Amino acid sequence: MKFCVWVCVVGRMCGGEPLSHIQDTDPLVLHSRRTYRRSEDAQKKKKMVQQDVRVLLVALCLHLGAAAAGMLRVDPAQDGGGSSSSSSGDTITHSLTVVQRLEALLVQGNGSDVSLRVETPNADEVKVIQAHSLVLSLQSPVFEEMLLSRNGSTLVLKESSDCAAVFDKFIRYLYCGEISLRLDQATPLHKLASKYQVTGLQQGITQYMTQNLARDSSSGHVAGWYEYALQAGDVTLRDSCLQYMAWNLSSVLQSGEWVTISSQLLMSLLRRSDLILQSEMELFAALEAWIIQNEPDGLTAENALRAVRYAMMPPRELFRLQTQSAVLARYQESVRDLLYMSYQFHSASPLHMAKFFDVNCSLFMPRNYLSSMWGSPWIINNPTRDDRSTSFQTQLGPSGHDSSKRVTWNALFSPRWLPLSMRPMYTETGAMQPTRVEGGRPRIIITPATSSADFAGVNFQKTVLVMAQQQGKVVVKHVYNFHQSTEENGDFLAEADLYRRTSEYLIDSSLFLHIVVKPLYQTLISAKN
Numbered sequence: 182m183k184f185c186v187w188v189c190v191v192g193r194m195c196g197g198e199p200l201s202h203i204q205d206t207d208p209l210v211l212h213s214r215r216t217y218r219r220s221e222d223a224q225k226k227k228k229m230v231q232q233d234v235r236v237l238l239v240a241l242c243l244h245l246g247a248a249a250a251g252m253l254r255v256d257p258a259q260d261g262g263g264s265s266s267s268s269s270g271d272t273i274t275h276s277l278t279v280v281q282r283l284e285a286l287l288v289q290g291n292g293s294d295v296s297l298r299v300e301t302p303n304a305d306e307v308k309v310i311q312a313h314s315l316v317l318s319l320q321s322p323v324f325e326e327m328l329l330s331r332n333g334s335t336l337v338l339k340e341s342s343d344c345a346a347v348f349d350k351f352i353r354y355l356y357c358g359e360i361s362l363r364l365d366q367a368t369p370l371h372k373l374a375s376k377y378q379v380t381g382l383q384q385g386i387t388q389y390m391t392q393n394l395a396r397d398s399s400s401g402h403v404a405g406w407y408e409y410a411l412q413a414g415d416v417t418l419r420d421s422c423l424q425y426m427a428w429n430l431s432s433v434l435q436s437g438e439w440v441t442i443s444s445q446l447l448m449s450l451l452r453r454s455d456l457i458l459q460s461e462m463e464l465f466a467a468l469e470a471w472i473i474q475n476e477p478d479g480l481t482a483e484n485a486l487r488a489v490r491y492a493m494m495p496p497r498e499l500f501r502l503q504t505q506s507a508v509l510a511r512y513q514e515s516v517r518d519l520l521y522m523s524y525q526f527h528s529a530s531p532l533h534m535a536k537f538f539d540v541n542c543s544l545f546m547p548r549n550y551l552s553s554m555w556g557s558p559w560i561i562n563n564p565t566r567d568d569r570s571t572s573f574q575t576q577l578g579p580s581g582h583d584s585s586k587r588v589t590w591n592a593l594f595s596p597r598w599l600p601l602s603m604r605p606m607y608t609e610t611g612a613m614q615p616t617r618v619e620g621g622r623p624r625i626i627i628t629p630a631t632s633s634a635d636f637a638g639v640n641f642q643k644t645v646l647v648m649a650q651q652q653g654k655v656v657v658k659h660v661y662n663f664h665q666s667t668e669e670n671g672d673f674l675a676e677a678d679l680y681r682r683t684s685e686y687l688i689d690s691s692l693f694l695h696i697v698v699k700p701l702y703q704t705l706i707s708a709k710n
Contacts, residue, residue, distance in 0.1 A: 283356045287312070295328065296335045297352070301345045308345060310352055320355040321377040343369040354382055362386075364393065364402050368409050375413060391421040395429070395651035401438025408443060426450060428646075428657040430458040431551070434467040440474040444481050447471060451488035457549040457646065457657055461493040469508045482508075483515040491516070491523040492545050496581050499523060519544060527581030531702050532638055534580075540702040547579055547699045549644050549660075556697040561594055564623075564692040565679045568595045577635055578700040588641075589630040592696060596679060597621035623674035627663065627696060640664070640701045645673070648693035649685050655693070658685060 286292065290311035299308040317324035327336055340348060347366050351373045354360040360382070362370060367390050374383035394403050407422035409415075426433045427450060433439060450456065451468070458464055468489065472482050486509070491499060499520065502509050509516070526534055526545060534540050547555065557573035570593045577586035627643045629636070642664055649658035661673050677686040686692065 280357050280359075283316075284353065287353065287356045294334065295331075297348075298335055298337045299340055299345050299348050300337060301340060301342050304342060306345075308348060310349065312352060316355055321379050323377045340373075341369070344373050348373065351377075351379075351382075355379070360385075362389070364396060364398050367393075367402075368406065371409070371413070371415075387415060387418050390418055393652065394422065394425040395654045395656045397652065397654070399437070401433075401436040401441075403433065404438045404442045404446060407446060423449065425656075427453055427455055428457050428660060430456050431463065432654075432656075434458070434463065439467060440471050442471070444475075444477060444485075447485060448488065451485060452543075454543065454546055454548055455660070457551065457660075459551050461490050461548070461550070462498055465489050465494075465502065469506060472508050479512075483512055486512050486516050487519060489516075489519075490544055490546065490548070491519050492526045493547055493550075493579050494523070495584070496524065496527045529580075530582045531578060531580055535638070535702065545579070546701065549646070549697045549699070551695065551697070555699070556695060559592065559594075559694040559696060561692040561694065563690060564594070564687075565596045568593065570594070572630065573696070575698045578639060578702075583635070586635055588633075588636075588698070590696075590698065591628055591630050593626045594692075594694075595621070595624050595626075597623075623677060623679065625673055625694075627698075638702060642699040642701055644697040644699065646695040646697065647674070647686060648688060648695065650688045655688065657695075 293311035293313060295312050295314050295317070297310040297312050299310070301307075314328050318328055338348075347362075347369050350360055350362065350366070351370060360370070367386055371383060371386045371390070373379075374386060390406055394406075396402075403422050403426055407419060407426070410418035410422060430450070447468075451464075456464070468485055472485070477485075494502075503513070503520070513520075522538060522544065525538070526540075531540060538545075550556075554576050556575060557571075559571055561569050570591065572589060572591050574587045574589050577583040577588055625645060627645075629641075642662065645661045645663070646657050647659040647661070648655050650656075651658075659674075674686065678684045679686065679692070681687075682690055
């Protein structure tokens with residue numbers, strides 16, 4: 182019948198009479214039939230999903246009829262309900278009921294028009310899920326393309342074992358828009374969200390992972406997430422993991438996953454000057470454990486050992502390593518020059534060393550050490566109340582030549598500090614400008630209590646660590662670096678809401694800081710050149 186209608190229409194469009202009198206054996210008729218059939222076959226696949234959509238919509242209407250009847254929108258202006266400041270009217274929503282019924286639709290399989298057959302390579306187990314083309318197409322462009330090109334009612338999906346284990350959760354998210362997961366399920370779910378281009382879920386899991394870096398797990402998870410992010414090209418997750426490990430390295434070194442990290446990640450950490458840990462000795466002990474556990478090739482081991490900053494270890498610790506460390510004994514020839522320069526660094530003054538060595542290289546540059554030799558913790562209760570101050574001492578420099586010399590530091594914290602250029606001016610004779618006015622921003626100033634000739638050639642970098650509590654663990658959340666003048670850093674706590682008790686910058690309404698002072702010798706190099 183469709184063919185006859187098409188022929189008649191063609192005949193009339195050509196200006197002639199209807200062609201119903203032409204015999205079926207006529208070559209023109211046969212050619213027209215074949216043309217139509219090819220066109221019809223080409224359209225079947227394109228219309229398949231649309232037909233499936235209509236079927237599913239009927240099923241959804243049957244299941245959601247009661248919920249839809251409960252949706253009510255009232256516009257007071259139209260209904261004569263009096264004046265109202267709201268132009269959008271009132272809304273009664275049963276969205277939770279809709280979600281529950283969508284979940285029931287998935288569980289019961291009513292109205293299902295496609296079967297998802299999830300297969301795992303080298304495994305006999307097969308998972309079959311009854312689904313609906315409409316939901317899959319709306320949520321995933323990959324599923325939409327697969328449904329358009331399918332030849333039957335079954336889609337065969339090849340997934341790894343970890344992804345197959347959470348595939349039910351993934352499909353449930355497509356129906357309900359929510360998901361519950363454990364730490365070990367984050368990576369496979371992120372893989373599925375990336376593969377099927379479910380952007381909302383992909384971004385949500387990335388956020389979940391970045392917010393749960395500090396959570397305790399039996400074998401650790403941060404390094405594994407970093408390796409996955411590197412492979413998947415997720416820059417946000419990669420940078421978040423690397424920053425967390427660098428700023429909380431002591432806890433990472435003590436975790437079970439430290440000895441499992443890749444050599445690439447190991448070198449990325451060892452080369453950083455912003456690592457936060459107790460001491461360089463702690464880092465060497467962890468590196469020694471990694472080498473013993475992984476037995477890397479000689480070049481990898483040598484490169485890792487040469488990234489250790491031996492000059493930051495006291496001479497007695499260096500001697501102990503040389504006599505007791507099996508790893509160092511095995512690769513001592515590879516680091517002999519570094520050990521030699523470290524002993525020289527400790528035996529001579531930095532000014533004398535600068536005449537023969539580049540004291541600005543990483544070997545002589547401290548990291549952010551938490552030991553009392555290089556700084557002090559500072560807990561500020563009720564930080565919005567008024568200005569606070571504290572004092573502490575550090576060693577003048579990492580060289581053994583300066584080990585007996587101390588520098589006393591005064592630290593001032595002001596919750597509402599204004600720089601001089603922004604303070605109000607007073608014209609009255611003898612009037613004094615306040616150092617603290619309303620509307621200012623938090624500021625910390627760290628200065629030496631006295632000056633000394635020993636400071637010549639030393640540039641002190643001050644680093645302020647701001648702690649936070651995540652999943653019951655105190656971690657480093659923010660790092661602010663100051664150089665010779667702390668007035669240079671205008672972004673200190675610029676985004677912090679210290680008045681809010683639940684602020685991520687506060688722990689039990691207190692500000693937990695740790696001040697690290699790093700002596701650098703950059704000035705000597707510039708003078709030498």
